[in-house]
Amino acid sequence: PGAWRLTLPAGVTLDVPWLLNATGRRPNTADLGLEAIGVTTDSHAAVRVDARCQSSVPHVFAIGDVTNRKNLTPVAIAEGRAVADRLFGGVRDAQVDLSRVASAVFMLPPIGTIGPSESDLIAAGTTLRAYEADFKPMRHAFTGRGERTYMKLLVDDASDRVLAVHMIGADAPEIVQSLAVALSAGATKAHFDATIAVHPTAAEEFVLLRTLARRSG
Structure with a gap:
């Protein structure tokens, strides 16, 4: 077993070797008058x-x-x-415009994100289409390593505009930074679908997502 045992809200337990306690930050404004x-x-x-x-x-x-x-x-x-x-x-x-600021968490695996979370968009009353991919990158096809990549596109069902992109996996910050330009320009899911993939890359999955994972809101 790991050094720490976490019990998640659903009752699932995880044994992990490390635990990061992110306490957040507080603006230092107390002595500014x-x-x-x-x-x-x-x-x-x-x-x-x-x-x-x-x-x-x-x-x-x-x-x-x-x-x-x-x-x-x-x-x-x-x-x-x-x-x-x-x-x-x-x-x-x-x-x-703070609604489509790309950001990243530089860890292993790294995380890249643009736009609100799915739950935040639903809470705001947006009707969404969610597209997801979960795969082993081709670079690891013959290495035996278990690293995987997860991607999500959140699309406004009424306008077809891509509202958010979320990714966990190798090169996520680099890929998400490029996609931030597309989202800032108002790219739609149709624009993504019409884009020719660069093969073999992980980023190509964002323009190959065709199967609807779920509709929410």
């Missing part, structure tokens, strides 16, 4: 902002981890650029 000027924070001490990074005080803006929205360095850079463009560059509608 925000309350003295009327800037509102939430229960986690994050500065409350709107889509334009504007706080409850009109001339105070907050970007990056201090807002506790998408705690990623590229997001903070993009938010800072958008605020600067709007205030000083004459781009009146500059703001960052």
Whole structure:
């Protein structure tokens, strides 16, 4: 048995050698004096902002981890650029769309993701089509290694637009970064289906997904 035994909500037990306790982060805003000027924070001490990074005080803006929205360095850079463009560059509608930000967890196997989870989309009232693939990459066909790859596409049933991409497996961050361009451009499932696959690659599975796993919402 492993060093740790986990009992999951469904009653399934797992013996594992390592256990990671992810406690999260808390914005370091306690000593900034925000309350003295009327800037509102939430229960986690994050500065409350709107889509334009504007706080409850009109001339105070907050970007990056201090807002506790998408705690990623590229997001903070993009938010800072958008605020600067709007205030000083004459781009009146500059703001960052946080709904399709690609992110990754660099572990073994790595995880790559764009867009909301399936459960979050269902909770928001979206009717979805979910497509999935679970396979052993061709690179391991003759190695005897048991590594597998999992992929998921979430598609809005009404518009056919791809709302989210999730992947666990080798090269997931690299593949998901490329797909982020397609999702930002409003790609539909029909666009994915019309794309010719590069064979043999793991990424080709995203354009070969044809069998509907389930319809939700």
